[in-house]
Amino acid sequence: MSFRKVVRQSKFRHVFGQPVKNDQCYDDIRVSRVTWDSSFCAVNPKFVAVIVEASGGGAFMVLPVLKTGRIDKSYPTVCGHTGPVLDIDWCPHNDHVIASGSEDCTVMVWQIPENGLTQPLTEPVVALEGHSKRVGIVTWHPTARNVLLSAGCDNMVIVWNVGTAEELYHLDSMHPDLIYNVSWSHDGSLFCSACKDKSMRIVDPRRGVIVAENLEEPMALQELDSSNGALLPFYDPDTNVIYVCGKGDSSIRYFEITEEPPYIHFLNTFTSKEPQRGMGWMPKRGLDVSKCEIARFYKLHERKCEPIIMTVPRKSDLFQDDLYPDTAGPDAAMEAEEWVAGKTAGPVLISLREAYVPSKQRDLKISKKNVLHESRPAPASSTGSATRLSATAAPATVPSISTSTAPGGGGRLEEVLQELQALRLQVKEQGERISRLEEQLSRIENGDV
Numbered sequence: 001m002s003f004r005k006v007v008r009q010s011k012f013r014h015v016f017g018q019p020v021k022n023d024q025c026y027d028d029i030r031v032s033r034v035t036w037d038s039s040f041c042a043v044n045p046k047f048v049a050v051i052v053e054a055s056g057g058g059a060f061m062v063l064p065v066l067k068t069g070r071i072d073k074s075y076p077t078v079c080g081h082t083g084p085v086l087d088i089d090w091c092p093h094n095d096h097v098i099a100s101g102s103e104d105c106t107v108m109v110w111q112i113p114e115n116g117l118t119q120p121l122t123e124p125v126v127a128l129e130g131h132s133k134r135v136g137i138v139t140w141h142p143t144a145r146n147v148l149l150s151a152g153c154d155n156m157v158i159v160w161n162v163g164t165a166e167e168l169y170h171l172d173s174m175h176p177d178l179i180y181n182v183s184w185s186h187d188g189s190l191f192c193s194a195c196k197d198k199s200m201r202i203v204d205p206r207r208g209v210i211v212a213e214n215l216e217e218p219m220a221l222q223e224l225d226s227s228n229g230a231l232l233p234f235y236d237p238d239t240n241v242i243y244v245c246g247k248g249d250s251s252i253r254y255f256e257i258t259e260e261p262p263y264i265h266f267l268n269t270f271t272s273k274e275p276q277r278g279m280g281w282m283p284k285r286g287l288d289v290s291k292c293e294i295a296r297f298y299k300l301h302e303r304k305c306e307p308i309i310m311t312v313p314r315k316s317d318l319f320q321d322d323l324y325p326d327t328a329g330p331d332a333a334m335e336a337e338e339w340v341a342g343k344t345a346g347p348v349l350i351s352l353r354e355a356y357v358p359s360k361q362r363d364l365k366i367s368k369k370n371v372l373h374e375s376r377p378a379p380a381s382s383t384g385s386a387t388r389l390s391a392t393a394a395p396a397t398v399p400s401i402s403t404s405t406a407p408g409g410g411g412r413l414e415e416v417l418q419e420l421q422a423l424r425l426q427v428k429e430q431g432e433r434i435s436r437l438e439e440q441l442s443r444i445e446n447g448d449v
Contacts, residue, residue: 012241047063104134130160143348179194231245231247248277250273254270272299277302284324293311327350
């Protein structure tokens with residue numbers, strides 16, 4: 001009898017984290033010291049935003065993702081708040097729009113220029129006033145355009161239509177104590193809140209009712225450590241992996257969620273020397289899929305922002321379909337008015353295959369482009385078999401198209417056009433065949449076949 005231990009199969013069992021080199025960090029950033037349990041950092045594929053120290057009010061810095069290295073002390077900031085900024089969040093449907101909540105009791109929405117800031121930004125696109133105490137949470141609706149939720153220390157939740165600067169829903173009687181966190185459901189029909197009274201509530205904001213409260217038993221219970229720092233969870237619905245970071249901690253723990261008991265499976269822990277003051281999370285469409293990157297964090301030190309890359313080790317340099325299912329794109333599924341009228345829709349999904357850039361060794365796109373522009377098909381054989389394209393064959397001479405009115409010129413032009421059309425069709429078929437073979441190869445290498 002064999003007593004060999006059976007290891008659970010998972011494509012994420014060997015995920016590992018790796019910080020980038022020093023020259024790819026954002027240095028000399030004075031991260032805010034305000035006492036609040038938000039992430040202090042928000043990221044999208046174009047910009048990195050960090051809440052920073054400011055005199056005479058509140059400010060946050062917006063840097064282009066590629067602007068790494070030492071940041072000049074005079075670099076312009078977004079500084080329209082009169083009190084410290086507590087939370088920031090990028091709009092999921094516009095990479096140039098960001099919302100901020102502050103101790104001055106206001107929510108402001110800002111438009112960032114295409115190439116970033118060249119001078120301090122003091123005037124928001126819209127200022128939303130409705131809270132009586134400081135605003136510590138701002139989060140955008142995942143599928144409806146211009147819908148923003150804010151929560152303050154007045155224990156109120158307000159849902160705004162940013163496009164018209166009006167309150168859509170004012171929920172002031174659901175939370176008896178301080179609201180710690182709010183998160184929308186995948187389709188934005190509900191939101192979940194965590195409160196200081198140790199209760200978790202699932203709320204339908206359009207009906208103004210609590211759908212569920214104080215759920216009886218958790219599906220699973222995982223003890224992390226005895227630290228009293230706030231935990232910052234980041235959940236990836238595409239891979240069902242949850243990453244847990246603790247403020248003041250120096251590690252990132254990650255788990256895989258499954259539908260079968262025990263539901264939560266510990267994967268690994270990324271540990272570094274310095275504690276984190278906050279953490280940013282890059283959306284899936286901003287990752288480097290050619291390197292099998294499944295997550296990227298932006299760890300805030302006292303005076304630095306350090307990207308940390310989570311990678312699945314794979315030998316193949318092909319696009320990995322199993323790691324990158326279709327994910328939420330930048331397009332809104334509906335307008336704010338449709339959502340208010342009762343419409344519910346999931347996010348508009350996009351494929352990350354288009355963002356895949358093959359390595360030079362397997363640059364199939366260039367190969368196909370050369371075939372299209374520099375070669376012509378050989379004459380079909382008498383048996384009618386299809387002509388095969390060879391990337392190593394010497395390119396034949398492309399016939400010139402004459403515009404003269406010589407006899408027979410029109411027939412020659414028609415012949416060349418037909419030949420070109422047949423070649424384009426053949427290249428398309430070969431491209432589809434290559435894609436199918438790549439997918440088969442990827443499944444074989446991953447052990448799925």
